[in-house]
Amino acid sequence: MDTHKSIRHHLPSQSLLFFTLFSLFQSCLCWTGLSVQYSITGFEPEYLQSENRMMELFQQWKKKHGKSYENSEELMNRFQNFKCNLKYIVERNSNRSGNSMGLNRFSDMSNEEFREKYIGKVKGLVELSQRKHTRARSVLMCDAPPSLDWREKEVVTPVKDQGVSGSSWVFSSIGAIEGINAINKGELVTFSEQELLSFNKSNYDGKGGHIRNAFEWVINNGGVVSEANCPYTTADGTCSTTKAVNSIVHIDGYGNVEESDTALMCATVNQPIRVGIDASSIDFQLYTGGIYAGSCSSNPADITHAVLIVGYGSEGDTDYWIVKNSWGTTWGMDGYIYIKRNTNLTYGVCAIHALASYPIQTTSAKSPSSAPSDSPPLPPQLAPPNPSPLPSAPAPSPPLTPPSPTPSSPSPPPLSPPPPPPTPSPTPSHKCGSLSYCLPGQTCCCLYEFLGFCLIQGCCDYSNAVCCPESDYCCPVEYPICEADTGLCLKNYEDKLGVAMKKKKWAKHILSLNKHEESAGDVTYQTLKWRRNWFAAIR
Known part of the structure; x- marks a missing residue:
């Protein structure tokens, strides 16, 4: 799973290095700071001491990344950006304290230009007070493996490229849907970001979009088509309405993850998770490897980008998230970044905890690789026999009478009735x-939590229920949105109808476990109710 590259460094001593860099780049107004490992592999120190050799390095970088410019003026401006970024890379990497930086696809751009073209504003999820009513069940602990990589389980599609746009909210959302669909159906299919952008124009202003509305649009649209039917061109591209008519995947809802490392890890154990982060810093722009814990903001209000968590792991004593980006494979580690986890930051590095969410898919959808068909063929033992010509009806025979018993052939004794079927054992x-x-059919929900530990356990009368955090109530998984103000469980935020929340019950003590053969019974939902007064809705 390790994607780190083997890197050799050819750097002069620190004193000579800084003297050389100062004389070479004194005309540049560049970033300064600290960092870690590499990317200037194969170049001797004299490349950093000559303008001609720097230009040679720049030309090689241009060829590798397929760069071309309109005129000589733009060429020189890009060359100046390249030199300034290289100065920053060498200074940061000389410290060797975390992630590495290097010459990636963005090395000819200033950080201001990078933010303008590739960083938008992820909107609509920075309302943390609303998330308290809509988060999924509160997670204290779970049975999670020490490491996990969903790529190894073939539920993650190849890295995509959003191009010059702020459309990361679409790519992370589609990536999450691709993941849960592959887990449920055992088939990895790439779905269309272009359809979501083409028919959801009101949610995208060119600089970003409301990430929450991506899942809601897919739900209300009845699904999304494959990328083959509507391939991505640009954020302003269009999708043919004749091709975008037969959705091949759908979701039934979505949930949010509690803002903690433990909750996010437990959610990732189940499926890839969509998250928002701040990706606007220069060391994120020039990232090429290692575990990132750079100069990004951990304030949820500063979230600028959406990505997909596809696993987690550890390197020595440092834990990290495996994060899939949408800037192509020439950024980061083939399009991925490791972001440090298990820190003392409330919302994690780059605020990665704050806006985590996932799609819910509880029912099956059409398989994209097969067309609708009639009923499946019967197995051979159930198939009807081949028809044959009917013979002419024979003459009726006289009724048969049973032979009279003889002394040598006594009548058999009457058959005893079959034994009753065994009583099924209780669940x-x-x-x-x-x-x-x-009891069976119930879900464990914590009633009272203190310092991250559940002191009093409770039960909800729904199977696989959503335990509404900071509340005595719970919701069925089909209505995962807890709206405490009205006391209703909703499928979607815009719904006017919902079912009433159920109150959590006290869990039974383990000493009485063998004394009870009871069951929670069949799950029944409350009648759908209109959203109205909070006290009138809860019961």
Whole structure:
């Protein structure tokens, strides 16, 4: 899983290095700071001491990344940006304290231009007060492996390139849908970002979009088509309405993840997770490898980009998230970045905890590789026999009478009735923590939490329920949005109808586990209600 590149460094001593860089780049107004490893592999120090050799390095970089410019003036401006960025890379990498920086696809751009062209503003999810009513169940702990990479399980599509746009919110959303669909159906299919952008113009202003509306649009549209039917061109491109008519994948809802490392890891165990981050810093722009814990903001209000968490791991004592970006494979580690996890930051490095969410897919959809067909063929033992010509009807025979018993052939004794079928064993109850349990058909929900530990366990009368955090109520998974103000569980934020929340019950003590054969019974939902007064809705 390790994607780090083997790197050799050819750098002079620190004193000579800084003297050389100062004399070479004194005309540039560049970034200064600290960092870590590489990307100037194969170039001797004299490349940093000669303008001609710097131009030679620039020309090689241009050829590698397929760069061309309109005129000589733009060429020289790009060359100046290249030199300034290289100065920053060498200074940061000389410290060797974390991630590496290098000459990637953005090395001829100033950070201001990079922000303008590739960084938007992820909107609509910075309302943390609203998320308290809509987050999924509060997670204290889970049975998670020490490392996980969904790419190895073939549920992650190849890295895509959003181009010059702020459309990352679409790419991360589609990536999350691709992941859950592959997990549920065992088939990895690439879906269309262009359809979402083409028919959801009101959500995109060229600089970013409301990330929450991406899932909602797919739900309301009845799904999304494959990328083959509507390939991505640009953020302003169009999708043929004749091709975008048969959606091949759909989702039933979406949920949000609690703002913590543990909750995010437990969510990632189930599927790839869409997250928002701040990606506007110069060291993020020039990232080429290692575990990133750079100069990005950890304030949710500064989130500028959306990406996809596809796993997690550790290197020594440092833990990290495996994050898929949408800037092509010539950025980062073939399009990926490792972002440090398990820090003391409330919202994580780059605010990666703050806006995590995931699609919910509870029902099946049409497989993209097969057309609709009639009923499946019957197995051979159930198939009707081949028809044959019917013979003419024979003459009726006289009724048969049973032979009279003889002394040598006594009548057989009457058959005894068959034994009754065995009584099915009751579905076992499941534990909630170490001292409590819930009945079959119920979900464990914490009633009272203190310092990250659940002190009192409860049960919800829904299977796989959403335990509304900071509330005594719960919702069915089909209505995952907890709206405490009205006391309703909603499928979508805009819905006017929902089902009433159910109140959590106290869990049973483990000492009575063997004494009870009871069950929670069939799951029944409350009648759909209009959104109205909070006290009138809850019961």
